[in-house]
Structure formats: structure tokens, C-alpha cells
Amino acid sequence: MQQSDAQRAAAQILSFRAELTELERDGVLVLPPDERAHLDAYHDARLKTLSRDFDIDASAVEGRLSIGMKIASALGGLALCLALGNFVQRYWGELSTAVQVLLLVSAPLLSLFACEFAARREKTLYFTSLFCLVALGAFVVDLYVLGEIFSLTPTPSAFTVWAAFALLLAYRYRLRLMLLLGLLLCVAVVPMWFYYLGGFEWTWTYRRVELVIIPGVICGVLSFRQLKDFAAVFRAVAVATILSALLVLSEWGYGTFLPISKVSAESIATLLGFAVSAWMTTVAIRRDWTETTILSSLCFGGFLLFKMYDWLWDTMPAFLFFAIIGVLSLGLLWLFRRMRIQLKETA
Amino acid sequence: MRSLFAAVALVIAASGAALLSAWWNRTGEYREVQLANKDVWVRGSTRDRSAVFLYVNFPYALEPMADGPSEHRRLPRMMYSAFAFDGVRLLLVNASRSREELEQRYTDRRRYLIVRRGVQPIAVPAHLRQIALEREPPGPDRIEKTRWKYRIRFGRNLEPWLVGIEKSQ
Secondary structure, three states, rough: OHHHHHHHHHHHHHHHHHHHHHHHHHHOOOOOOHHHHHHHHHHHHHHHHHHHOOOOOOOOHHHHHHHHHHHHHHHHHHHHHHHHHHHHHHHHHOOOOHHHHHHHHHHHHHHHHHHHHOOOOOOOOHHHHHHHHHHHHHHHHHHHHHHHHHHHHHHHHHHHHHHHHHHHHHHHHHOOOHHHHHHHHHHHHHHHHHHHOOOOOHHHHHHHHHHHHHHHHHHHHEEEOOHHHHHHHHHHHHHHHHHHHHHHHHHHHHOOOOOOOOOHHHHHHHHHHHHHHHHHHHHHHOOOOHHHHHHHHHHHHHHHHHHHHHHHHHHHOOHHHHHHHHHHHHHHHHHHHHHOOOOOHHH | OOOHHHHHHHHHHHHHHHEEEEEEEEOOOEEEEEHHHHHEEEEEOOOOOOOEEEEOOOOOOOOOOOOOHHHHHHHHHEEEEEEOOOOEEEEEEEEEOOHHHHHHHHHOOOEEEEEEOOOOOEEEHHHHHHHHHHHOOOOOOOOOEEEEEEEEEEOOOOOOEEEEEEEEO
16 A cells, blocks of 8 residues: 555545535434444544554645645755755866866755655655755756766766656655656656757757657656556646647747748647547546646647637637637537546546 | 657667767767967856856958858858967868868868857866866957967867867966
8 A cells, every 4th residue: 555545545544534424414414423433443543553554644634734735845955956966066167177076966865865865764754855856956966967077978877867856856765746756857858869869969958848748758668667646647748748749830830850940840730739639538527637737728728828829819809719719619618527527427 | 658668768778879979979089279368258256156168259350261252151051160379369261061171171270160050159168167167258349468378179070179278377
């Protein structure tokens, strides 16, 4: 059982208790006192075990506090990374090269030991998550500043090792934030190597956005082989990269490798964008993939808005343009309502 | 535990590879140039102890030897550039995606310098920081009276480093 499974089990117990209280108040179901006491004792013991083994939130208040702690750990990690970067800025000039190298290499190593130390002392991994962010930040600063000190030629290798580092930490401590960062770096690295090995200027990779579709698809395929928590992150990265690449291509057709004109590239990307985002939204709703539903429907909305602007903005007054968008939104609302009714009927 | 050891090994290996690459670049064969005020500018602050960088300002203009205007426009896309060195200035003569192509074409190592793209900013080491910051940035109405000489070496990987700064009135 994972922490998220334990949290779901605790939420189920709490909901059951709340519903039972309601039923007792309405007189629908009143358990005999000894059975009620037995049930309460069983639930208390189960909550205690879950809390001891997984440090779950045993109430709604604790749940809200957990969200606060997650935000605090992410912001704290970011702030410590900025502190590290600013330290390098502020005092760097007067340190000898040997001291600089020593500090740069030791910072990520020390952060890694801090991660391990924190992970052995807490089950919720808030501090571990914070130290992991600092470790990744320190490693980024390490290679970047070593490159500056020795005027090393930049290559995609640095991005590759940063991605591998983030993924190692993600799987070691089961941290979704590190997984997200690692996967985003992986998605960026594939086109960089494609450019670099092809003898092109690899820092211009962003001009050919369709290259990120390949790693995006790979993330989507790999999501079926992951545990539940990580599968959601894989899916989110897959959806975000594939659809954002199509969105950019639909607006800027020059960024394609295909031997077709700019207009053709934009038209194909638009058609594909609408089809893929609609298909992804439908699949995600059916499979109860919340993050995929949100991202793909946002992208569908993005496509609609951009294309409406391209096709209609210059041809009509602004009020009519916004009125059409409003009517389209009503149409979408109607469509979603129909889907909801259909789902209910199927259930 | 294996992932943790792998992460530690990754940090050590990646940093080690960067240091090894720098060592390889700086040992053995290198080419030294001495650049003057016009081709170098310094970025740094005397108010704190932050790092100081040297920017080599190669003129992208000269052409008796360039292959024509169309070639010249494409120069920034190229990975390697060839410069003619007249003792003070570096003048761009050609660029290519292939280092070998340039080395075969410009064989006179005393006259020509092959560099990677332009040149990345060069970090000023701690012992040269003070003298590097003595140079004031030239204003629009101020003529720089002090003559500065920057000794820069390019190593085996064509990566530069600063070895000395001299000034004379």
C-alpha cells in the first residue's frame, strides 16, 4: 500500500462515519450500541495504524494543513535554490578556483545526504521534497558554473544528467514534483540531442517544436507501466507536450520538418490538435484521469480560442467575436451535460 | 539505496567529466593571443565580490577573405569560426560547421585562429579580478587613455581562458 492508497482508505472511513451519523439522526439506520462501539473501535484502530505507518491526514483540517505544507516545501525549496544562486553571485569573485570547485561539487552531495537524513525521519516527505529540490538546484548550479569558470562549450549532456538526477530522486523517494521536473527535462533533452548529433546549433531546438511530440508519446506509453501516482504525472507531461507542440505548430507553421508549406503545416496541426485534444478529453473522462481531463480540455479551449481569433477577429466587430465565443461555451456546456447524463445512465 | 548511490555517482561523474574536459583543454597544445581595449570589455562590479567576466568582442565585418555576402549572413549559424590575427585584433574570415574544414583551409597557425562559434564569456580568476576591474567602462565622451593587454589562450577544445592582464599609459 502507498501513502496515497492509505489516504484514500482513511477518507473512505471518515465519509462512512459522517454518513452513518446522518442516517442515525434521520432514524434510517441505528446500530445497536455494542455494534456501534465495535465498529468505532475498529475504525479508530485502522485510522491509528494508517496514521502510524503512512502519516496520513485523519481529518479535513489535517488535509488542509498538508496542502499548506506541500506549498511551503515547494516554495522553501525554490527560495533555498535562489539563495544558493545569489550566494554564488555575491561572493564568487574573490574565491580561488579550487575553493569554487570544491563548493560547487559538495553542495549537491550535501543536499543529497540531507534528503536521505530527512527521508529516514519523516513519512510525509515534505522536508525530503524540499531538500531534493535544493539538491537538483545545486547540481544545476554546479555544472552551469563549472562551465562558466572554464568556458566549457555547452552541450545537451548537462541537461541529460540533470534529467537523470531528478528521475533518480523521484524514484528513490517517490516524489511527484521531482518526477515532473525530470520528465520535463527528458522531453527537452530529446530534441536537443537530435539537433546536436545532426550537427545543428542545439540551443535553437525551440524552433522545431514538433520534436517534443516523440518524447511526449513515449511518456504516454510509459504511463501504463507506472504506479497510480506516477502514472498521472506521466500522462500530464504527455498531454501537455503533445498538445502544446501542436498548438504552437498550428500558429507557426515554419517550425515543421515536413516538406510542406507553412499553411499546410498549420492546417494539419490545427486539425490534429482539435482531434487529439477532444479524443484525450473523452478518454480521460471515461477513465477518471482528472489531470488529463483538465489539461486536454484546457488545450481544446486554447485551440478554439486561437483559431477563432485567427479566423474571425479581423472579419467582425469585437462584440460579435466575444458573443460567438460565449455561444460556443454554452454549446460545450450542453455537450458536457449530455456526456454526464450518459455516464450516469451507463452507471 | 541504489538510486541514492547512483545520484551521488552522477554528481561526481558529471563534475569530474567537466573538470577533466577543462584539464584536457588547457594541457598540451594551445594558442595564445593578446587582445587590446577595442576587442575586450569587462563586466563586473567593484561594489561587491561577485564574479567578473571578460567578453571578447570579435568584429563580424571583415571580409577580404570571406566567401561573399550570402556566406556572411549565415555566419552566426555556424559552429566554428576562423579568425585572422594581426597581433592586436582578431578578424573574422570564415565559418563552418566543420572544424576540420577550417583547419585544412587556414593552416598557418601563427596567423589564423579557429574558435568555437563566437567565444563564451571568459571568467576572470580571483588573482586577476582587481586589475580587471581597474578598467573603467568607456563613456560616450571619454577616450580611454590606458592601454590594456589581455592574454587569452585557446586550448585543444578551442575553449579560452585568461592568463594575464597588463596595462600601460
